[in-house]
Amino acid sequence: MTNILICSAGTRNKIVQYFKSELKGEGNVIAADMSELAPALYEADKFYTVPRITDERYIDIILGICVKEKISGVLSLIDPELSLLAKNAEKFKAMGTTVIGSPYELCERALDKMQMYRWLSSHGYNCARSYDNLRDFYADMDGGLINFPVFVKPVKGSASIAISKVYDRETLELLFGQSAGLMVQEYLNGQEIGVDCYIDLISRKPVSIFTKKKLLMRAGETDKAVSFSDGALFELIEKFVAESGWLGQIDIDVFDVGGKYYISEVNPRFGGGYPHAYGCGCNHIKYILNNLKGVANQPQIGAYKNNVFMMKYNEVMIK
Ligand SMILES: Nc1ncnc2c1ncn2[C@@H]1O[C@H](COP(=O)(O)OP(=O)(O)O)[C@@H](O)[C@H]1O
Ligand SMILES: [Mg+2]
Structure with a gap:
């Protein structure tokens, strides 16, 4: 059994669905959220409503769920929780649960855009x-x-x-x-790009990099996008990932300014645009499950079709 716990599942129904379909009954998907009106909870095999992540009991409650449900891997879908899980990774490990994510310092760097800027500029990357x-x-x-x-x-x-x-x-x-x-x-005047990258938890190498041009943004999210590939961008991402030490799923914002790639920010979790990558065959869920079984993945950089469009639309759940 490979059981997964998805914390702060919120409205990320698709991510829960993907885990369920990739597990194919070989394990359960458990979802948690502070609100019982988080629709993604109802996609899971089982769910828990938990306190707010700032509650002092929070991490013990999550650890308790991991023990009770025999969780192999835990991940969060919101930024402020990433550091919290990373900080407690050893406690999870002791219970047989892997925190699927980047080290604590990197989660903190991703939260602080000045810290990220200082790191990028001191390491010679183009950035604003x-x-x-x-x-x-x-x-x-x-x-x-x-x-x-x-x-x-x-x-x-x-x-x-x-x-x-x-x-x-x-x-x-x-x-x-x-x-x-x-x-x-x-001000970066250029084409905005979204990068969905999976860095293998065992080999610590990026095994999948999916890049898309953002065509339309709405309320902070990419509403329409189109896949593309460029060897120079893949190389930049591989170098950046190796030099920083990101692990697991990350989402990177990049700008193409007059043919030069600028790294803008990193969200070390599944980004809102990940369904585009998944729909194009970049199955990072399968990579996670392989890693949890102790299997390293072979790199498949750029193994997807160009010019595939993603169009978001609304959905509702009635309970
Ligand atoms: N330096 C910049 N120049 C031009 N547009 C920017 C710049 N920084 C951010 N943006 C725009 O604002 C959006 C949000 O900024 P971002 O730094 O990604 O913060 P967050 O996603 O954490 O709110 C970006 O997706 C981009 O559209
Ligand atoms: Mg952003």
């Missing part, structure tokens, strides 16, 4: 110049290194909340005066 204070930004503006328009967003933001393109000093100062924890970033 970033500032967490206006003094440094103005100094670089005086030095001719950056100019308006710029992009303003929370250092620890997610889901495209509180982001804005800013054209002048007045607006910039107004925004920084209103809220703390903001950063200014060089």
Whole structure:
């Protein structure tokens, strides 16, 4: 039996469905969420409603579920929980459960866009110049290194909340005066790209890289996209993954600015656009299940068709 626990399942029904169909009865899919109105719960073989992840009892409750349900692998679908699971990976291991995800420091780096910027720039990757204070930004503006328009967003933001393109000093100062924890970033004027990558938990090498051009974004999510491949981008991702040490499923935002690839951010979990990759045959669920059985996967980089479109639409569940 290979039983899986999906934490903070939320509205990610497809991910639960994929695990169920890949397991083909060889194990159970258990889902957990703080709300019993999380529709993905009802796709699972069994579900638990649990406290909020910030509750001090949370991790013990999840560990308890792992013991009771004989869970082989646990993963989360929301960013703030990734660090929490990673931090407790040894406790899970002691109970026979593998945390499917990146090491703690990397989960923390992914949450903090300034930390990520410092890492990327100090390792020589193209990335948007970033500032967490206006003094440094103005100094670089005086030095001719950056100019308006710029992009303003929370250092620890997610889901495209509180982001804005800013054209002048007045607006910039107004925004920084209103809220703390903001950063200014060089505006990247180019094609947005989404990367779904699986890094084998055993060989620690990327075994699948799926890349798509984002055609339309809506409420922080990719609404329409088209698959493509470029050897230069695969090479960049392989280098980036090896140098940083990401593990398991990760989702990377990249910009193509005038033919140069800029790495923007990483979400070390299944991204909202993963169904596109799965639909094109990049079966990262199967790779996870192989890893949990102790089997390393052979690399299949770029093994998918180009020009396949993904179109999102709404669905409802009645319970
Ligand atoms: N430097 C930038 N230049 C242009 N657009 C940007 C820039 N940074 C972010 N964006 C846009 O804003 C969206 C959200 O920003 P992102 O950094 O991915 O934060 P999050 O997804 O965590 O909210 C991106 O998907 C992209 O469309
Ligand atoms: Mg993003």
